[in-house]
Amino acid sequence: MPTTDACGQGVQIAALTDAPNMETLANNLAVGLVPRSVMRFASASARNATLSSPTAGMTAFLIAEKLLTVYDGTAWTVVAAGTSAWSTIPLASGFSHNGNSNGTAQYRIVNLFGELTVMLQGGIDISYSGSPAVISNGGIITSTALPSAARPGSLRTVPASCSAVTSDSLSLKLDAQPDGHLRIVGTTASTATERITPPWISLSGLLYSL
Incomplete structure (x- = not known):
């Protein structure tokens, strides 16, 4: 009868006393080795449809998402993300x-400690109108929403550094909204007791989880 591999992985190996059967031999090797290799699927949905009852340790690369995932016994978790180019924020x-010469405002999706995260860079010049001064577009900096892959499941608020010119604060809040828009929060009228109308804000080094 077949034995199993010496590494304790449960791969069946035909014994010399077994009746010759190439189909059984090939099937035992495929069934034993494929689930223990890095499997490739077109997408997460294709993976889930094929591996309806995954076991802990299974590893799968998702082509559409460019993600390497491992089943931990409870859920599929991301262990690595493929190359993610910077995209300009509209x-x-x-x-x-290029606020404060920080460069073009951009974003990209990265894998941070097993969690998909949006990384930001660049700077934004801010204009105000009226008297007292009011920030444009209610503080929403995006003309169109970021793609669904870059939208958080719930509101994410991160601090962002800003200019001290015409401002008594060195930071504002940046809200990453579930609808895909980014919004500057915390400006006040220039005639208020505390002036917070900075001419630029920096996105460099900002991260928010998805």
Whole structure:
């Protein structure tokens, strides 16, 4: 009768006393080795449809998402993300790129400690209108929403550094909204007791989880 491999992985190996059967031999090797290799699927949905009862340790690469995933016994978790190029954030009227010479405002999706995360970089110039001064577009800097892959499941608020010119604060809040828009929060009228109308905000080094 067949024995199992010496590494304790449960791969069946035909014994010399077994009746010759190439189909059984090939099937035993495929069934034993494929689930223990890095499997490849077109997408997460294709993986889930094929591996309806995964076992802990299974590893699968998702082509569409560019993610390497491992089943931990409870759920599929991301262990690595493929190359993710920077994408320029589309800005609404009243905002422009390269604030404080920080470069174009951009985002990309990365894998941080097994969790998909959006990384930001660049700077944004901010314009105000009226008297007292009011930030453009209600503080929403995006002209169109970021793609669904970059939208958090719930509101994510992170601090962002800003100019001290015409501002008594060195930071504002940046809200990453579930609808895919980014919004600057915390400006006040220039005539208020505390002036917070900075001409630029930096996105460099900001992260928010998905």
